[in-house]
Amino acid sequence: MAGQDNDVVTAYPNHAPNKQEQNLPGLDAKMDPLASHTQLEKWDENGKPYLEEYAGNGRLKGKTAIVTGGDSGIGRSVALMFAREGANVSIVYLPAEQKDADDIVAMCAKNAMGSKEMHCIPADLMDEKAAKGVVDEHLKKWGRLDILVNNASKQIECKDFSQVDLAQAESVVRSNLLGMFALTKYSIPHLGRGACIINSSSVTARKGSLGMVDYSSTKGAIDTFTRSMAGQLMKKGVRVNAVAPGPVVTPLQPASRSGESMEGWAVGEPALLWQRPSQPAEQGPAYVFLADAGQSNQITGCVLPVNSGSYFTS
Known part of the structure; x- marks a missing residue:
C-alpha cells in the first residue's frame, strides 16, 4: 500500500488510506479501506496493541439523542456508542x-446490550424548516431530548484563496454554522436540567488550515459558539461542550480532496503523536464521556482535544 508507514505501531490493520476520491458528501460504504467505528485500540501487558469491540455499560440508559451526520464517520461511531450505552438515538443525514x-441501522440491531433501534431522519439542515422538523420528528419518536450532537459539516479544499468559489464558501458556512444554529435553537426548549449539547469542532480551529480556510474558520466559530452557549444555558442546567478531532479517516476526506492526496493521508505526519490519522472509533468515547453527566457534570464550555497531540507541534 503506497504511503503506508511500517514504523507506525497500531492494531488497526489498514490505517493508511488508499488512493480514492468521492463526491460530496461521501459514503462510508465506499471508503478504501473501510474505517473502524466500534473497535478500540488497547495494549496488553507486553505493550502489544490489539482491538476490542466497544460494548457499553448503560451510562446513557433512559436518555435520547440527536446526532447529525450520524450515518457515517465520527457521527456513526458516536451514534453506535450512544446506543450501546442505552440511549435511544436519532441520526440526521442527507438523503444522498x-x-x-441503512448500514448503521443494521449495525445497531446487532447490539449485544443497549438500544437496538436507530431512528433515521433524512434532512438538509441548511433549511431552517428541516431543522425544526428534525426536532419534531425526534420528539414524536422518543418523547424527549437529552443530548444534541451537532456533528454534520462540510469542507471543500481550495489552496489559493484568491480562487475560492464564494458560493461554495457560503455553503460551508451555512452547513457548518447556520445548520447548527437552527437545530440548537429548536432543541433548547426541550432540553431540561442535566441535558447537554456536544459540538464537533476541529484542531483546525486553533491551527488553521492552508487549504481549507473557510472550513477552519467555521470550526473556530464553533469553539466560540460552544463557550457562549455554555454561559447562556448554565442557569438552565444544560452543559455545552465540543470535541476537536485531528485528522480522522471519514468519507468527508476523499470527498473533498484529490485522489492522489488521499494515498497514505496523514500517515507519518510529524505533528501527530501516533503518526497516523485517527479512526472514528477513537473519537466516539469522548462524546460518550461528555454526554454522561455522571462523569462530566462539572464540564461545560470545554473544547476537548482528541487529535493525537497535534496542538503541541503547531
Whole structure:
C-alpha cells in the first residue's frame, strides 16, 4: 500500500488510506479501506496493541439523542456508542447518504446490550424548516431530548484563496454554522436540567488550515459558539461542550480532496503523536464521556482535544 508507514505501531490493520476520491458528501460504504467505528485500540501487558469491540455499560440508559451526520464517520461511531450505552438515538443525514444510514441501522440491531433501534431522519439542515422538523420528528419518536450532537459539516479544499468559489464558501458556512444554529435553537426548549449539547469542532480551529480556510474558520466559530452557549444555558442546567478531532479517516476526506492526496493521508505526519490519522472509533468515547453527566457534570464550555497531540507541534 503506497504511503503506508511500517514504523507506525497500531492494531488497526489498514490505517493508511488508499488512493480514492468521492463526491460530496461521501459514503462510508465506499471508503478504501473501510474505517473502524466500534473497535478500540488497547495494549496488553507486553505493550502489544490489539482491538476490542466497544460494548457499553448503560451510562446513557433512559436518555435520547440527536446526532447529525450520524450515518457515517465520527457521527456513526458516536451514534453506535450512544446506543450501546442505552440511549435511544436519532441520526440526521442527507438523503444522498441512504446507504450509510441503512448500514448503521443494521449495525445497531446487532447490539449485544443497549438500544437496538436507530431512528433515521433524512434532512438538509441548511433549511431552517428541516431543522425544526428534525426536532419534531425526534420528539414524536422518543418523547424527549437529552443530548444534541451537532456533528454534520462540510469542507471543500481550495489552496489559493484568491480562487475560492464564494458560493461554495457560503455553503460551508451555512452547513457548518447556520445548520447548527437552527437545530440548537429548536432543541433548547426541550432540553431540561442535566441535558447537554456536544459540538464537533476541529484542531483546525486553533491551527488553521492552508487549504481549507473557510472550513477552519467555521470550526473556530464553533469553539466560540460552544463557550457562549455554555454561559447562556448554565442557569438552565444544560452543559455545552465540543470535541476537536485531528485528522480522522471519514468519507468527508476523499470527498473533498484529490485522489492522489488521499494515498497514505496523514500517515507519518510529524505533528501527530501516533503518526497516523485517527479512526472514528477513537473519537466516539469522548462524546460518550461528555454526554454522561455522571462523569462530566462539572464540564461545560470545554473544547476537548482528541487529535493525537497535534496542538503541541503547531
